[in-house]
Amino acid sequence: MNTKILVTCCFLSVSAFSQSIRGRVTDEANSSALPGVTILVVGKQTGTTTDASGNFSLQLASGRYTLRFSSLGYDTIEKLVTVAANDNAPLDVALKSAQTNLTEVMVVGSRNINRSVTDSPAPIDVIDVRQVTAKTGQLDVNQLLQFVAPSFNSNRQTGSDGADHVDPASLRGLGPDQTLVLINGKRQHQSALVTLFGTRGRGNTGTDLNTIPAAAIERIEILRDGAAAQYGSDAIAGVINIVLKATTNQLVANVNYGAYQAKYRFDNQKFDGGNLNVNANYGWRIGKNGFLNLTGDYNQREHTNRANTPGIDSTLQRRQYGDSRIKNSSVYANSQIPVSTNTTIYAFGGINFRKGDAYAWTRTADSPRNIPSIYPDGFDPIITSTITDGTFAAGVRTTLGNWNVDLGNIFGSNRFDYGVKNTLNTSMGATSPREFKAGGFQLQQNVTGLHFTRFFKNTLQGLNVAFGSEFRYENYQIFAGEEASYKAYDISKAAGAQGFPGFQPSNVLNKSRTNLGIYIDTEADLTKAFMIGAAARYENYSDFGSTLNGKLSSRLKISPSFMLRGTLSTGFRAPSLAQKYFNSTITNFVGGQPVQVQIAQNGSAITQALGIPDLKQETSVNASLGFTSELGNGFSLTVDGYYVRIKDRVVLTGQFSDELPEISDALKQLNVSQVQFFTNAISTRTRGIDVVLAHRTQLGQGRLNTSLGVNFNSLDTISVNTNEKLKPYKDLYFDLREYYFVRASAPPSKMNLTLDYSVNKWAFLLRFVRFGEVKLANWNYDPTDLDIYRPKVTTDLSISYRFTPQIGLSIGGSNIFNVYPDMHRADLTESGGAWDPVQMGSNGTYWFGKLNFRF
Template identity: 65%
Template sequence: MKQVFLLLLLCFAFTGFAQTTVVTGKVTGTNGEILAGATVVEKGTSNGTTTDAQGRYRLTLLSKTAILVASYVGFEKQEMAAQPTLDFVLPEGNLLNQVEVVGSRSLNRSPTDTPAPVDIIDIQKVTSRTGQLDVNQLLQYAAPSFNSNRQTGSDGADHVDPASLRGLGPDQTLVLINGKRRHQSSLVNLFGTRGRGNTGTDLNAIPAAAIERIEILRDGAAAQYGSDAIAGVINIVLKSTTGVLEANVNGGAYQAKYRFDSKKFDGLNYNVNANYGVSVGKDGFINLTGDFNYRDHTNRANTNPGDLARRQYGDPRIQNASVYLNARIPLSEKTQLYAFGGLNHRKGDAYAWTRFAGDDRNVPAIYPDGFDPIISSKIEDRALTVGVRRLIGKGDLDFYNTIGQNKFHYLVNNTLNTSLGAASPTSFDAGGFKLLQNVTGLRYSRFYKTVLQGFNLAAGAEYRVENYQIFAGEEKSYKSYVPGVAPGSQGFPGFQPSDVVNKNRNNLGVYVDLEADLTKALMVGIAGRYEHYSDFGGTMNGKLSARYKLTDYLTLRGTASTGFRAPSLPQIYFNSTITNFVQGKPVEVLIARNDSKVTQALGIPKLKQETSQNLSLGVTLNPAANLSLTVDGYLVKIKNRIVLTGQFSDDDDVIGEDLKALGVGKAQFFTNAISTTTKGLDVVLTHRMPLGAGHLTTSLAANFNKLTIDEVKTTPKLEGKQDIYFDIRERYFVMASAPPSKINLGFDYALQKWNFMVRLTRFGEIKLADWNYDPQKLDVYTPKVTTDVTVGYRFSKQIGLAVGGSNVFNVYPSMFTPSLTETGGAWDPVQMGSNGAFWFARVNLKF
């Protein structure tokens, strides 16, 4: 904290040396009408303001050479070079070309003017300065409240990185594409992973090359956008550029520190992408993106040869290919057709736990030295949205349909079925699952500029249909052919015919969202949403928000809302028999679906929705032209959070006989077991100053979090067994999803054709309980700081080059005993990763 306060003082001190540039002016229409509430923004930044009742504005610039952009609902936006006095005259335009910012359904609201914090992340700028290639890792460093961990030894989660906002569950963040709901992954996170028992959205199925910007609403928004928006909303806005072919070639590798062999580098990463758009009629376009990303294995198993749990421990091999479309076709002056979506195909190879030569599950005739099973995946993700927008008077009517599907197919290689002996195959089809979602929606929005100081009405309805399926693998992947011998393919037993599921549900939601500028200084918003699910009934939620401008430099903002999240179909119906490892020893565990004979016999209730109460209060401060500061505190209380219980065995003194009667050795379940409270603080500080012939931008972004578990609820039959129902390891996994802090400090210096970036990231302390279950001997991951450095040079408008490194000092997390960690390596999955330094180069081409 001392470093943070020192930086604040330095940044304020810098303002005394930087020259302030202020622009004043007026915004009117071509007929001379005053445009009160028009937005004026400094292009390429979040620095902006709105006009007063006389159409006048005053804006303190970050740069002397800024370009200002003025916009107003129903008028064409204009861009002009800044000068001390600058008036805009906006011609009437097409309302259909206006884009709303997540967090406000008013098309006349800029991201700097919303009552809740919204991060606007320019993906092109971020990707040109960092070594991260996928969306999850890009956001990991660009947004401190965003958390994502790469997994190893975690079955499906090795192939789909779980991610979350503000330390809540992966399924408590809603993802939108161009403002429309994105389908979730069919994967439910199980072993060795954060977000255990949760589903989530696979952000890496969307190529970064197709994205213009990402908007992150850091506030509960279930009343505005629907289920899953307890922690916030991530809105991904696709590119709409035309006439420019942009291509990127990226490559890099990790500097290996722990390997069996003498290799100095591993984990080769490379990416090739291209984007091009063509104009269609007036204001129309078709934009296409192709992207291929390859990531090879890393291996960090050689940390403690005296306690070797795995010979292969590190990133899986991933091949990720995507094609994406974004299009808008004008049908008339008042009607347009739009479409966007894409296809993603991913192949993954992840190492499971080692079966050493003397393991009773090995067949020496096949693997005399033992073997490392490889859990392979074929993931197909596809989505398409088609809609029509039409002007109805001065309002905007939007009718659309979004369909998306995620299919996860398991294959197991370099393995065997022990019960088949030397005749066993070494590869198996293990089955899998898929989730389909179809959303049909109708929205209407209208801005009344003469009501108060501006009033926006938005209302709509959505009808959603979901289907979840589990399909079985081949018989040899799950069956034992010799009594008493472990069944199925080692590493990941296949899904059995008894696991097969094909379930549907539907949901109808209706909402009203109102915003009014009561005065030039005070904005108030109210939203209400009712949703009815076919499987558990209805829920009503609301949100109040306000923003008050104390001065031109100081603004207060706050929200209060209720929220909900419906249990996902995978949480309700997922079931399987899998092999888990306890202190390095394999144990067969049944995960029983919510309506199974096992759960009914044990009195496990039906899953119901999670509910939340969200409060936030923040301040934005712009004391000088080159300095901005936002501070937002939040409180989120969630009841009936869905988790995966601990394992109950057939020797339990209460339910052991029930399990034996059902032929189950160990069992666990999804249940609404806990209630939590999360308190946190987001701080974002940006300072810009001239330095020599260039400009230095300094940014500090920090998230501070504290999650407490308020209650653990068991069933009447299992009362008193809270330590199994939700044991100490599960408690610390949930709390680790909300790291106490993450702080990013970045320096970005632009000098003519050169660009230099240095970024320091401090990852806060994480505590986890290992397989010893000893609260006095926790695995404590002490705070660590990583350093990223990038140097970029633009040879011409057509060619640019960037080289650099992430974690250049090769810093690793604290190390622990491999056989006692969840994953069998020296580290559990933590935010900073355990691969060490990554060195990269990137070539950018524009034609």
């Protein structure tokens, strides 16, 4: 009798504590089955995947659970379920496709919370970072966007001082400082670095996207349209909004490693540039709707070396030419805490520490800048960096009446400290140290904003009104290096640290400015098919005055599957504090010979002697016209043409020599032979077209997503803005090399074809990227002897497999056919290697493996 009771109790216990929950997962768009979907029980180390028919089952004890459904190529969702005895009702779930382009809820470009990407009047790309990073070799944000978004361009520099440590990036071939970057919709600070060398961003101060770890990002929204009237300065080319993760109760960790297969290395080493990345992300739920999401990220990238390439005279090349070594550590957080039904406190931000070693130009054994007793074989200086970047934002969102109110503040700081090692100060002779602290610079920004938004549902077919104000404070500093890093102890010999002369006390400065902006932004749906929008923004700067800009936009739905859209706006960009005040002495190599060059501050005695006026804001006229279409059978197409005319662009001029009588004495007193400076030198016109074609379909038991992104871009210089004193030097003021540097900000065409196939636990990605032809002028200033980089195609391939719902592996390669740009004379290129730094890179094939953990 007791045995029967025991067996009965065990049977009842199993029934109560081990129930079966089953269901089916389908594609929301066409109700087709989704195989290989991961189903995790939040907070427990258990889960399953769907079979070939999309079916799944789980054994769970009675109770309430949160199930998380996720699949590569689809939005992750959570379902709250109750497991009870004798309850066999199936759980059917439909997932929404998550493309790497126009499919997410949109934040940037409109303050209407009812507006989505597909009915926006301006073109917007939305990139699901989790989907992209899971399958591709790129680890940092700049390189990730470079190979995903056709209108985005970035490249790594070498022999370019600070630009070896901070990658310049741009939209639509415009300057890095003509793209505004936001984090969670708040203005992010720029880098303290002003780019002086290389093929991209010369004379610009951009935002360092790589300070934000990709592991902390949910998605990146790219508004490909002028938006200065909506968001203020820097938004001439567009806006990049980085949205941080807000997930909870899930630990995601990744271990990534890859290296380059070197086709060109003088020492026959097959692999270099090893790149290790380790990151983890976890979120805690706070109350019902609050959260705290935290990310830690560490990345270590080693040098590549592509010097002494075949067919190039080794005596004319640098001995070290390639990527810098970087150690990058970041901690980022995103949080939101409801304090009442209508009020929420938010905070986000993080800190990034970066240390870098970058190759400088070779000093040969017989160079007058070498001391043979210290370096009998010559030496290769290393420029080091210590970069500290921090962002902190906090605020409150609430409602007043029917108005949504956001009061917030964001503070950002970027500090760049230079060092030089494996070097010497020639003027100190054999007693010279081999390492120096060379000084640096810092930029800080604080923005306080008050924003009001209201949607009038019953006015017309919907009217959205937004207005507000922002107050911004900026501070820029330059600090000197140690004395031996810049001083000439023997005036007959070269002064300062070879590779990077330190900042001198005469360079030191501490400059600030303030800005007040007021805006209004409206959107009205006149009918369900026809929308118009208008925005205006007034800004006043303490250092150069006021500006007023406006924007008109419209969208017309011709049919449920076809929509016309267009915008017209004026814009502006205030010259950065670095462009206004930066001053230093640098060393250029012309035909392999060193030349001391002074970067003169705007308003200095030298620029005044040449009649250079004070810097003023750049102004622009932007226009775009395009359409979006659903072509049926899973096809979608967007086509957008654009026109951007910019007046008074700030650029770095050509080099004026000490032979000019107006500045001869001043330059000789500085012991430099040439001078450059920042000025509103040119006006430009950019025309282009963006095309995005996407297709999704069921293929066998899996899912195939295909996308084609194309950008055609043409930039022309309309005029060179000189005064009477400079007219005889017009070709020097904006010389041949500077002209081609501006044009090379983007190739004239860039195409991206991606095929993404998922089936069961497998995922395959094949991607082709074609970079159009780029032309650059040489140090010989010969228009008939340009460096021409013909169009090239790189091919990426990756294979992913999920062993369990918690563990997955991806392996693959970028540029698997080891394609390189065309080679050129190393003694005439900007960088002193066989290639200038162009968008496709010159490192060759990158092989990688990624291990993912998800609990």
